[in-house]
Amino acid sequence: xxxxxxxxxxxxxxxxxxxxxxxxxxxxxxxxxxxxxxxxxxxxxxxxxxxxxxxxxxxxxxxxxxxxxxxxxxxxxxxxxxxxxxxxxxxxxxxxxxxxxxxxxxxxxxxxxxxxxxxxxxxxxxxxxxxxxxxxxxxxxxxxxxxxxxxxxxxxxxxxxxxxxxxxxxxxxxxxxxxxxxxxxxxxxxxxxxxxxxxxxxxxxxxxxxxxxxxxxxxx
Numbered sequence: 001x002x003x004x005x006x007x008x009x010x011x012x013x014x015x016x017x018x019x020x021x022x023x024x025x026x027x028x029x030x031x032x033x034x035x036x037x038x039x040x041x042x043x044x045x046x047x048x049x050x051x052x053x054x055x056x057x058x059x060x061x062x063x064x065x066x067x068x069x070x071x072x073x074x075x076x077x078x079x080x081x082x083x084x085x086x087x088x089x090x091x092x093x094x095x096x097x098x099x100x101x102x103x104x105x106x107x108x109x110x111x112x113x114x115x116x117x118x119x120x121x122x123x124x125x126x127x128x129x130x131x132x133x134x135x136x137x138x139x140x141x142x143x144x145x146x147x148x149x150x151x152x153x154x155x156x157x158x159x160x161x162x163x164x165x166x167x168x169x170x171x172x173x174x175x176x177x178x179x180x181x182x183x184x185x186x187x188x189x190x191x192x193x194x195x196x197x198x199x200x201x202x203x204x205x206x207x208x209x210x211x212x213x214x215x216x217x218x219x220x
Contacts, residue, residue, distance in 0.1 A: 004168035005148055009078070010102035011054075012044070013037040013070065013133065016153060021047045021102070030163055035100070037061065037069050048088040070132045079139045083146050090091055102148040102169075103140035105134045107188055122199050137181045144178035145171070151181050157195060186211060 010032050014020050017040065022045050024034055034051045036044060044051045055061045060074045078100035081088045092099070108130040148169045150159065156175065162169055197217035 003039055003171055004166055004173065005101055005146060006168040007032045007102045007148065007163060008097060009033045009035065009100050009103060011035045011070070011075065011079070012051075012098050013040050013054075013105040013136070014106045014153075015130075015133075016106045017043055017203060019153045019156045020044075020104070021049065023153075023160065024051075026048050026155065026160040027163075032102070034041045038066065067131070070136055071133075073097070074140055075100070075136075079186070080143050081146070084145070100140075100147065102150065103136050104150040105136050106151055106153070107137075109183075111191065125195060130188075134185045135187065137185060141178035141181035144174040148174055148182050149177050151177075151184050155180075171216075 002069045007030065010024075010027055012020065012024060012034055013036060020040065021043065025047070028034060028049055034044065034049065034119050035054055035057050036051045037054050041051045046141060054070055054072075054075065058074045060072055062069045069109070073095070074097050077092065077095070081092055081099060083089060083099060108128050109121060114126075126208075127201075140147045149155070150160070159169065162173060177184055
């Protein structure tokens with residue numbers, strides 16, 4: 001595991017854009033290439049930060065109303081490659097895949113859905129379940145020996161400070177950030193599970209009432 005990971009390439013895709021412009025600008029000033037998705041990419045462009053859209057990077061468009069954006073081998077191989085393994089680096093060269101050294105992601109706001117669960121239709125709630133975000137975070141966290149994963153805007157300032165001071169991010173910092181990711185995704189999944197459990201109970205109640213009404217009509 002390298003002691004310091006230098007940030008040559010960062011994938012940024014955030015729902016909460018607090019602090020992201022300053023963070024991305026600081027990365028670019030340190031020589032980092034930014035890859036990003038729709039809304040985040042537009043925010044960065046509006047602030048004169050050079051950015052490559054994920055669809056341009058992968059050569060494949062976002063599809064299914066944005067449900068599929070970052071779920072692509074060129075993205076995930078770039079994140080998951082163990083760069084000290086010769087077979088990994090050779091495969092990457094063969095398929096023209098570049099390493100992604102940093103992943104900056106925060107998730108769709110499902111907490112608001114959960115807090116308003118009694119007023120949120122199930123179909124609408126399902127659209128707020130993030131798939132690509134947790135997948136990116138977990139992939140980067142798993143491969144923290146080679147990748148810096150960032151899921152909390154509060155970590156931006158100290159990361160930039162470390163990068164400016166040391167030229168990259170230390171192994172201990174990467175480990176702490178990876179741990180934070182798994183804590184966050186665990187809570188996120190638990191919240192979704194509780195919401196769906198409530199939906200199941202509501203559906204079972206509705207089915208039970210309908211069955212009682214049907215039995216009552218037959219007896220009448």
